[in-house]
Amino acid sequence: MTPALRVPEGLSARVPAEQREPGLDRDGVRLLVSRGTEVSHYAFGELPGLLRAGDLLVVNTSPTLAAAVDGSVGHTRVVVHFSTRGDDARWAVEVREPDGRGTTRARACVDKGTVVRLPGGGRLVAEEPLSPRGDRLWWARVSGAEVTALLREHGRPIRYAYTDRDQPLSAYQTVFALPVPDGTGSAEMPSAARPFTARLVTELVSRGVQFAPVTLHTGVASAESHEPPYPERFSVPGESARLINAARAAGRRVVAVGTTAVRAVESAAGADGVVRPRAGWTDLVVTPERGVRAVDGLLTGLHEPEASHLLMLEAVAGRVAIDRGYDAAVRGRYLWHEFGDVHLLLR
Helix, strand or coil: CCCCCCCCCCCECCCCHHHHCCCCCCCCCEEEEEECCEEEEEEHHHHHHHCCCCCEEEEECCCECCCEEEEEECCEEEEEEEEEECCCCCEEEEEEEECCCCCEEECCCCCCCCEEECHHHCEEEEEEEEECCEEEEEEEEEECCCHHHHHHHHCECCCCCCCCCCCCHHHHCCCCCCCCCCCCCECCCCHHHCCCCHHHHHHHHHCCCEEEEEEECCCCCCCCCCCCCCCEEEEECHHHHHHHHHHHHCCCCEEEECHHHHHHHHHCECCCCCECCEEEEECCCCCCCCCCCCCCEEEEECCCCCCCHHHHHHHHHCHHHHHHHHHHHHHCCCCECCCCCEEEEEC
16 A cells, blocks of 8 residues: 555444445445456445356354453453463453543553453453563463353453444354354454355355365454564364365465465465465464465455555555555545455455
8 A cells, every 4th residue: 555545534334334224234345356456346245246166265264252351450440352362371462441432542551460350250460471572462361260251251342443332242253153162263353254144155155156264363453553463373174275275276266255364374385385284373474575375366354554464465466456456445435444345356
């Protein structure tokens, strides 16, 4: 995106599509399509006509957690955003302050040993920053409560200031979300898949479009500083790896639904472009310099100019295509963020 381009006021999607106008469903959003440097405009419901039989959509099955929980530090009210569960049972968390509007703002006074009292007698202790790059996220240990049960009973979806009101957790689940046996999932919705409905998926399947499920549990993004993504847990199962490799061998397109799906697939792709079954943690940051090895296209939301995700989009489609697409999105008054419109990038 060109440095001078900024998202104008009023282009944040403040509520889900189905609440903006009577009769709309989740798929009642707009679809910007970039084929190289050519840009065109559609309704999302027209997606089946834009794909070909044999195209493979890679989808993230991670469910969204009710990851925001009220707490207190001394006499000060805080909100804890539970981001990622570590292998040692600690959680990466962000401690924020209520802003009086139902959302939160950054809190800068968390130190090693900070204690947060949680509902139901739980207690969280900050132990160390997640990254040497900063102290926004902390590894913390929770006692007196099991975190996934705490989230089910006392949590709500993470909400940002550009939205109008709290939404039920169901508004943040995609049609592809599957429950995870250990109760974990994504702190923030894999939102590129939100416009898909069961009806639309059925139509895609009937037209010969295939689906390859992967999992990547997204953490808490930085609402203020747009940091690069940090390590996240992912899985690319054997059958999905086989489908991706078969599509590529046959010259069919592999289109990732969301930047999370790109990160998962590219983390399992070797230098030879072959995708192998893999699970664990990924710290991969997809950039134009690194490029993509297994993905031919990307369906994604619209990202702010400062967002690190734009580097991934550039890796898929090239800088000129991204600049032209985002210029068209601003001029066409497309809506940004998780409840907004979507962008299909094809090489």
